[in-house]
Amino acid sequence: MNARTINDRLVAPDATAAESALCYLTAAAGSTGAVLLALDAGFPGLAVAVIALVAFDLCGGAVVNSSLAAKRHFHRPGRTHWHHLGFVAVHVQPFVLALVVPGFGWGSAALVYGLALTGAVAVLGAPQRMRKPVAFAWVTLALLIPVGLPLALAWVTPVLMVKLLLGHLQAE
Structure with missing residues (x-):
């Protein structure tokens, strides 16, 4: 696999x-x-x-998903709500963290994952012109919910939400 192919997969064609x-x-x-x-x-x-890998994916992915190249790729003709919901659904990083990080419980993982997935349903269910405001409203309010993560991982929920709801789901 050449560097361009890797970059096409990690960032966007x-x-x-x-x-x-x-x-x-x-x-x-x-x-x-x-x-x-x-x-x-x-x-x-x-x-x-594991935290290093998850942070690399989430932090880099938040920027990737806001790029014009990613917008062209993920929102090209033929892409449906199911593609976008599937993209959100495969982001199971909270459960991976719960497997290996002391103090990151399964309930917290389910809550973080559920907030992201439910937020995606709310955003995708909104009329096109309301998707961005709905995403911002959801993320703003979801971040007020105490999810019980260790302090060293307080970044997980906001960065996941930025990557998926404010980045990936917005066609712009």
């Missing part, structure tokens, strides 16, 4: 060099920050490694 660079820099910075928080919290090595 025909992403500019600037879009790609910003996505990768944000992913790396987010991963580094998350690792520092995890180490400071005293999480075990496996948890730190």
Whole structure:
């Protein structure tokens, strides 16, 4: 697999060099920050490694999903609500974190995942011109709900919501 193919999969087909660079820099910075928080919290090595990967995906993905290249790709003709809902549904990172991170319980994972998935249904069910305001309303209110995550992982819910509801679901 060549570098262009990898970039097409991680960012989007025909992403500019600037879009790609910003996505990768944000992913790396987010991963580094998350690792520092995890180490400071005293999480075990496996948890730190998984947190690093999840943070790379979520932080980089939040930027990717806001890029024009990703908008063209994910909202091209023929894409349906089911494609977008499926994209949200496969983001099971809260459950992966619950497997390995002490203090990240299954109930918290289900709540974070449920907020993202239910938010996606609300956004996709809204008329086109209301999707962005509905997404912002949902994310704003969802972030007021205490989900019971360890402090070192307080970033997970907001970054997941930004990536999926404010990024991916918005066609622009």
